[in-house]
Amino acid sequence: MKTCLVVDDSSIVRKIARRILEEMDFQITEAEDGEQALEACKGAMPDAVLLDWNMPVMDGYEFLGKLRQLPGGDVPKVVFCTTENGMDHISRALQGGANEYIMKPFDKDIVTAKFQEVGLVALPEQSSI
Amino acid sequence: MTPPDYEYLRKLLKDHSGLDLSADKQYLIESRLLPLSRKCGVPGIGELVQKMKAGSSSIIAQVVEAMTTNETFFFRDKIPFEHFRDAIMPEMLKARAARKSIRIWCAAGSTGQEPYSLAMSLKEMGAALAGWRVEIIATDLSTEVLEKSKSGIYSQFEVQRGLPIQLLVKYFKQNGELWQINPELRAMVQHRQLNLLHDFSQLGVFDIVFCRNVLIYFDQDTKINIFGRLAKAMEGDGFLVLGAAETVVGLTDVFKPFPDKRGLYRPSGARAAATQAATLMPKIAAMAGR
Numbered sequence: 001m002k003t004c005l006v007v008d009d010s011s012i013v014r015k016i017a018r019r020i021l022e023e024m025d026f027q028i029t030e031a032e033d034g035e036q037a038l039e040a041c042k043g044a045m046p047d048a049v050l051l052d053w054n055m056p057v058m059d060g061y062e063f064l065g066k067l068r069q070l071p072g073g074d075v076p077k078v079v080f081c082t083t084e085n086g087m088d089h090i091s092r093a094l095q096g097g098a099n100e101y102i103m104k105p106f107d108k109d110i111v112t113a114k115f116q117e118v119g120l121v122a123l124p125e126q127s128s129i
Numbered sequence: 130m131t132p133p134d135y136e137y138l139r140k141l142l143k144d145h146s147g148l149d150l151s152a153d154k155q156y157l158i159e160s161r162l163l164p165l166s167r168k169c170g171v172p173g174i175g176e177l178v179q180k181m182k183a184g185s186s187s188i189i190a191q192v193v194e195a196m197t198t199n200e201t202f203f204f205r206d207k208i209p210f211e212h213f214r215d216a217i218m219p220e221m222l223k224a225r226a227a228r229k230s231i232r233i234w235c236a237a238g239s240t241g242q243e244p245y246s247l248a249m250s251l252k253e254m255g256a257a258l259a260g261w262r263v264e265i266i267a268t269d270l271s272t273e274v275l276e277k278s279k280s281g282i283y284s285q286f287e288v289q290r291g292l293p294i295q296l297l298v299k300y301f302k303q304n305g306e307l308w309q310i311n312p313e314l315r316a317m318v319q320h321r322q323l324n325l326l327h328d329f330s331q332l333g334v335f336d337i338v339f340c341r342n343v344l345i346y347f348d349q350d351t352k353i354n355i356f357g358r359l360a361k362a363m364e365g366d367g368f369l370v371l372g373a374a375e376t377v378v379g380l381t382d383v384f385k386p387f388p389d390k391r392g393l394y395r396p397s398g399a400r401a402a403a404t405q406a407a408t409l410m411p412k413i414a415a416m417a418g419r
Contacts, residue, residue, distance in 0.1 A: 085285065085303075085306075086303070087298065087303050090294065090297075090298055091298060094294065094295065094298065100293070100294050101294040102289060103285055103289065106289075107286075109290055110286070110289045110290060113202075113289065113290045113291055114289070114294075116207075117293050117294075123206070123207055123208070
């Protein structure tokens, strides 16, 4: 089973993300900030990280930089999921090593599409009519 | 919606647009026509139907338009666009090397995601297309969706489904909550209003035709007729791309499938069956006239 670390300082957002991703057959772990997320990754690298940007203690961008420096830290697919929807943030995230970027608000379709982009979810056999 | 109203709408849609709704698509009509009822200032579909029966051509036109628009998104189903990049375009670059020009038709261009996905794919091919002229013609029955397609403006939701973030950053400009595809890509797509039931020979001959998820709404005879006319509008070594749930197999032999490439077809060179053509043309002409 693929694992996804959901990183967001809002417990509501984490809950919604968990529900969506569990339906997509991911095993979920959670972190409230970048520092907790980093500790989680040092314990076990997840296959994916759904990453908020603005968080106390350590934000998503700083976490991303530190993650990619860890041994095996280049492996997880990092998908930002944030209210920061400006081009400047997106470009910075990509330059910082993010694989994809979701602008909040998000729904199941968007999460599915983005996780398909990074190769963590197979395409359906046929599209629905 | 009462059964008689549903039947009335089914027949009207079939006569005006060829759209063939099966018996269980009430939910589709409701989801599209309830908002339209509100917009027209009537309480519900029953009252909308009354106005249509009373002869309101404007409401009839709006109903047809509301029912014939499709949901679409960028790089829908992914695989056809991989075929485009990995199979179709490489072959076309060789086959058209002398002509250095390629004509592409998106026969249900809708709100533009499909033609613009092709435009982005072409841009991504970079120097391989230097000196080439590639035309993308996007047609649709609905003038409303064509206007949206021309504008190239999409919501935050729309640009997050199917579009890799790198392409969003590269080819779009942000304008508040909206995103607009760059002028260079808008310039690559020409838009025309077209009813597929009508003669489309004036569009010329194409190398590549995307006709995805629009024929599903037509009945079998109409599909066969359109396939016949599509084959005539294509070069013999051209490519036809259908939607994931569609096929020509069992309907017509004017196209032959690529066995290992789902959704991809090429003209077979066979002529459309004469008897089909003879009986169908008056019927199609009657349907198309409005």
